Amino acid sequence: MSKRTPGFLLGDILLSMERIATYVGEMDQQSFASDTRTVDAVVRNLEIIGEAATRIPEEFKSGHPEIPWRRVVGLRNRIVHEYFGVDIGIVWSVVSHDLPQLKSQIQDIADKLK
Template identity: 45%
Template sequence: MSKRDWKLFLIDIMESIQKIENYIGKMSHKEFLEDSKTRDAVVRNLEIIGEAVVKIPLDVRQKYTSIPWSQIIGLRNRLIHGYFVIDYDIVWNIVKNELPELKRKFQEVLGDH
């Protein structure tokens, strides 16, 4: 089996961010909390982002220090291993307040390579 080019994981990240943006749309916080399908879809794509980040080579992660790599991986671990106690208010905050900036930073990495 051939090793997958790490840049494809950046594309996976960007696709997951786009999906999250599409799922949330103009949804309010209350609507998000009441919509289990959207919550599940958002969480799944945050997990995918975390999985993809693990596959980015360490030297690349060290070059782009403005990206909180370890926090993204930590979020993935909490989502996967603590799924009975997910705090959807925190998920909402990440999606609405942190994801747009992360998207810009990942676009920068992708553009550089």
């Protein structure tokens, strides 16, 4: 497994979430879908989030059941394995609805590790 501690991995996740928020800004779904650079940047950072979540030890994850770890990793797997078949609607839903709450939860855990 990773030599990076869960705290560092959570930091990677938070950094990617912040980047996504910066890239998307005030966009709506239509603007997002038509901006391939932003879509590519967001998808890449979702991959990083999923990869970092994959590297967090299972015992740490089981201690934080409030985080939907399987969904986080699953999205990464889906993005990586489907390549050009990524559903922009799903990506937008994750970015606009799921990430803000998830970011808050991850931040709470990271703060407790400091």
